[in-house]
Amino acid sequence: MRFDLPSDRIPTAWYNAIPRLPEPMQPPLHPATNEPVGPDDLAPLFPMALIGQEVSAEPWIDIPGEVIDVLRLWRPTPLVRATRLEEELGTPARIYFKDESVSPAGSHKPNTAVAQAFYNKSEGIERLTTETGAGQWGASLAFAAAQYGIELKVYMVRTSYDSKPYRRILMETWGAECVPSPIADPSSPGSLGMAISDAVADAVGRSDSHYALGSVLNHVLLHQTVIGLEAKEQLEKAGETLPDVVLASCGGGSNLAGIAFPFMEDQSVRLVAVEPTSCPTLTQGSFDYDFGDTAGLTPMLPMYTLGHDFMPPSIHAGGLRYHGDSPIVSALVKAGRMEAVAAPQSKVFEAAALFARTEGKLPAPETAHAIRAAIDEALEAKEKGEERVILFNYSGHGFLDLSAYDAFNRGDLIDE
Amino acid sequence: MRFDLPSDRIPTAWYNAIPRLPEPMQPPLHPATNEPVGPDDLAPLFPMALIGQEVSAEPWIDIPGEVIDVLRLWRPTPLVRATRLEEELGTPARIYFKDESVSPAGSHKPNTAVAQAFYNKSEGIERLTTETGAGQWGASLAFAAAQYGIELKVYMVRTSYDSKPYRRILMETWGAECVPSPIADPSSPGSLGMAISDAVADAVGRSDSHYALGSVLNHVLLHQTVIGLEAKEQLEKAGETLPDVVLASCGGGSNLAGIAFPFMEDQSVRLVAVEPTSCPTLTQGSFDYDFGDTAGLTPMLPMYTLGHDFMPPSIHAGGLRYHGDSPIVSALVKAGRMEAVAAPQSKVFEAAALFARTEGKLPAPETAHAIRAAIDEALEAKEKGEERVILFNYSGHGFLDLSAYDAFNRGDLIDE
Numbered sequence: 001m002r003f004d005l006p007s008d009r010i011p012t013a014w015y016n017a018i019p020r021l022p023e024p025m026q027p028p029l030h031p032a033t034n035e036p037v038g039p040d041d042l043a044p045l046f047p048m049a050l051i052g053q054e055v056s057a058e059p060w061i062d063i064p065g066e067v068i069d070v071l072r073l074w075r076p077t078p079l080v081r082a083t084r085l086e087e088e089l090g091t092p093a094r095i096y097f098k099d100e101s102v103s104p105a106g107s108h109k110p111n112t113a114v115a116q117a118f119y120n121k122s123e124g125i126e127r128l129t130t131e132t133g134a135g136q137w138g139a140s141l142a143f144a145a146a147q148y149g150i151e152l153k154v155y156m157v158r159t160s161y162d163s164k165p166y167r168r169i170l171m172e173t174w175g176a177e178c179v180p181s182p183i184a185d186p187s188s189p190g191s192l193g194m195a196i197s198d199a200v201a202d203a204v205g206r207s208d209s210h211y212a213l214g215s216v217l218n219h220v221l222l223h224q225t226v227i228g229l230e231a232k233e234q235l236e237k238a239g240e241t242l243p244d245v246v247l248a249s250c251g252g253g254s255n256l257a258g259i260a261f262p263f264m265e266d267q268s269v270r271l272v273a274v275e276p277t278s279c280p281t282l283t284q285g286s287f288d289y290d291f292g293d294t295a296g297l298t299p300m301l302p303m304y305t306l307g308h309d310f311m312p313p314s315i316h317a318g319g320l321r322y323h324g325d326s327p328i329v330s331a332l333v334k335a336g337r338m339e340a341v342a343a344p345q346s347k348v349f350e351a352a353a354l355f356a357r358t359e360g361k362l363p364a365p366e367t368a369h370a371i372r373a374a375i376d377e378a379l380e381a382k383e384k385g386e387e388r389v390i391l392f393n394y395s396g397h398g399f400l401d402l403s404a405y406d407a408f409n410r411g412d413l414i415d416e
Numbered sequence: 417m418r419f420d421l422p423s424d425r426i427p428t429a430w431y432n433a434i435p436r437l438p439e440p441m442q443p444p445l446h447p448a449t450n451e452p453v454g455p456d457d458l459a460p461l462f463p464m465a466l467i468g469q470e471v472s473a474e475p476w477i478d479i480p481g482e483v484i485d486v487l488r489l490w491r492p493t494p495l496v497r498a499t500r501l502e503e504e505l506g507t508p509a510r511i512y513f514k515d516e517s518v519s520p521a522g523s524h525k526p527n528t529a530v531a532q533a534f535y536n537k538s539e540g541i542e543r544l545t546t547e548t549g550a551g552q553w554g555a556s557l558a559f560a561a562a563q564y565g566i567e568l569k570v571y572m573v574r575t576s577y578d579s580k581p582y583r584r585i586l587m588e589t590w591g592a593e594c595v596p597s598p599i600a601d602p603s604s605p606g607s608l609g610m611a612i613s614d615a616v617a618d619a620v621g622r623s624d625s626h627y628a629l630g631s632v633l634n635h636v637l638l639h640q641t642v643i644g645l646e647a648k649e650q651l652e653k654a655g656e657t658l659p660d661v662v663l664a665s666c667g668g669g670s671n672l673a674g675i676a677f678p679f680m681e682d683q684s685v686r687l688v689a690v691e692p693t694s695c696p697t698l699t700q701g702s703f704d705y706d707f708g709d710t711a712g713l714t715p716m717l718p719m720y721t722l723g724h725d726f727m728p729p730s731i732h733a734g735g736l737r738y739h740g741d742s743p744i745v746s747a748l749v750k751a752g753r754m755e756a757v758a759a760p761q762s763k764v765f766e767a768a769a770l771f772a773r774t775e776g777k778l779p780a781p782e783t784a785h786a787i788r789a790a791i792d793e794a795l796e797a798k799e800k801g802e803e804r805v806i807l808f809n810y811s812g813h814g815f816l817d818l819s820a821y822d823a824f825n826r827g828d829l830i831d832e
Contacts, residue, residue, distance in 0.1 A: 001488060004420045072417060073500070073776045084489070084563075102518065104776030106815065146773045147500075169818040172825045173772050356589050357562045360489045360520030399522065399815040402585040409588045 107396030131195030135167025137214035193294025215252025224258025253326030523812030547611030551583025553630035609710025631668025640674025669742030
């Protein structure tokens with residue numbers, strides 16, 4: 001059962017979590033000086049509009065009409081009640097999911113890619129650079145860049161570039177250039193940290209170019225709040241007042257922020273981050289200042305971290321293999337406003353397969369973490385005989401992750 | 417701009433083209449006797465409900481509630497106005513597409529897969545067999561079989577089984593067994609004709625089993641008419657009375673039937689089939705009795721055909737590589753009620769790439785044929801300075817066809 005919103009109900013302002021946090025944010029620090037990073041430090045990489053959003057105290061930030069015009073290609077996205085999954089579980093819980101897989105790139109990432117491309121274009125930037133791992137973010141930015149006629153160069157981790165050509169082809173079809181990283185050493189398999197270095201170095205070296213990031217930063221999370229704002233209105237249409245619990249997978253934190261932040265002022269609503277047990281940043285890491293990247297090029301961010309040299313095992317949910325976490329998400333967990341749970345890969349894929357057989361949709365491995373936790377909530381509600389309204393973010397489809405399902409179907413999936 | 421229908425506006429009856437044809441249908445003939453095929457000939461393969469639909473003279477056939485319950489997982493599908501494509505073309509035409517790519521399997525195929533699985537289950541059948549080429553149909557039936565707890569065995573053309581594992585994995589994730597065909601000769605690359613033989617032989621050999629087909633037959637096309645019925649209502653919501661032209665790609669004819677048949681009584685609406693120039697059944701074939709399969713096992717069908725031994729070149733739009741065509745579609749073309757055009761692969765992919773850059777969605781190669789023809793209609797309208805309302809069926813996404821885009825992006829695509 002689907003609850004749609006008409007085209008004219010796309011949100012017109014983003015929900016800014018910063019002024020609503022239980023405690024004020026600690027600033028990012030410059031690694032050389034240990035002083036707070038200022039706008040001038042960021043200006044070579046980002047347009048001023050995004051630098052402003054990074055620290056804005058405004059509770060709402062208007063979404064430009066030119067951004068809404070592009071979001072309208074797939075937004076508002078559906079809210080779906082998973083009745084066939086509920087029946088299979090025999091639970092009194094009501095399970096809803098927000099379907100972000102309907103975007104052009106198949107995930108929530110284009111919500112911010114479009115905004116970032118627009119602001120860069122508005123400030124005269126003709127060219128962007130970025131890094132990408134398996135290609136989810138690079139593909140989203142390629143789509144967005146095509147909408148505003150911006151040139152894009154994507155540095156893709158070489159091992160993914162060689163072994164997972166499909167999202168590279170997507171990027172090229174949308175007109176982006178995609179090269180394997182590190183560019184300087186063709187014998188290296190590469191890493192996300194190295195690809196960030198390549199992309200940043202390229203952007204700072206050219207006055208026509210900026211750099212774009214797909215998660216972690218405050219402005220990126222801000223742009224994702226259209227997800228939760230729409231979901232709130234759709235739940236009302238479904239006859240619910242508020243959900244009891246909102247869940248999403250958490251790598252850098254952007255899809256979680258998108259669905260959860262608009263509920264943060266409703267104190268009765270539990271907010272839950274779901275991460276892999278093999279990369280347990282929120283559940284096992286410590287809250288500290290750390291670099292955002294492996295190579296130590298970025299500002300020091302106040303966040304939960306496993307250490308910037310932590311190397312997670314290569315699970316299929318590549319988007320959740322991140323040593324740190326968004327500073328805002330970290331602040332909410334630290335303040336006790338947000339919970340965090342971890343799930344092992346095998347249990348995550350069991351949930352994904354059950355979801356595919358009942359609801360028909362094949363989730364991305366990252367998304368399957370949220371499904372695992374939603375099912376666990378529904379089973380707990382069954383055990384306690386409670387009605388419980390569960391909302392999770394269906395952040396992306398798994399059509400480009402089928403080899404992971406093959407491993408699961410054959411019993412070859414291991415937990416590390 | 418999207419025009420959605422609420423969940424309670426899924427059609428409750430299918431539109432039956434048979435009693436509305438300009439001339440009565442010629443019957444299928446038994447190849448041994450040259451006599452019309454009767455229900456008893458078909459009973460080993462199909463449930464009586466489907467055999468009845470194959471020859472029904474009722475103008476509307478009720479859709480069982482149990483089928484609607486499953487269709488509700490993705491239906492009603494969106495109708496989208498492609499305003500960014502219109503702007504790019506600078507055309508006064510208004511281009512709408514019906515988005516069938518949002519189904520679990522990513523195409524229109526589940527519309528009939530669900531109905532066929534339901535009717536078989538209702539008549540006590542516990543197991544189905546079918547053939548599949550690249551896997552689009554096999555995956556759709558695997559999804560549908562999972563909904564009703566039916567066992568499914570899919571015979572997949574060996575060359576696809578070996579080289580295109582993704583849809584095989586999809587089938588397995590939904591619980592189906594998938595084996596390469598021909599089973600008797602592991603050295604053969606296989607063909608659709610051979611796979612039909614394997615699937616039919618399996619089904620007739622077991623009393624618990626039936627066989628299912630994904631296109632061509634009257635009951636299959638009937639189940640697809642939900643597409644056009646919804647589109648008609650959505651066009652009204654968009655402020656249009658009727659489209660001037662309705663287009664769809666045509667292989668066996670089922671997605672074309674789905675969107676076009678509900679408009680066949682509106683004589684002002686042009687109906688257009690789009691096929692590849694390399695497999696020009698309607699534009700170059702002759703109307704005759706011919707076998708539906710390569711091996712000559714099926715009844716003789718009255719249709720346009722290139723000859724059942726015609727071997728089309730291996731273009732990327734595998735779903736359009738069929739020597740024949742649905743008898744109903746053939747009858748409409750023969751009577752002059754439906755037009756047919758053909759497009760070469762290179763021009764089809766140019767249209768697909770333009771669509772991906774403007775509307776953001778990556779079409780299946782089959783679907784791109786309809787996009788090519790829609791763009792040509794819009795350009796003709798521009799040249800003539802005409803407003804023209806164009807509706808086409810976006811029959812499926814191309815996330816599992818990215819290697820074809822890679823060939824196009826690199827300039828390696830050839831027309832045969």
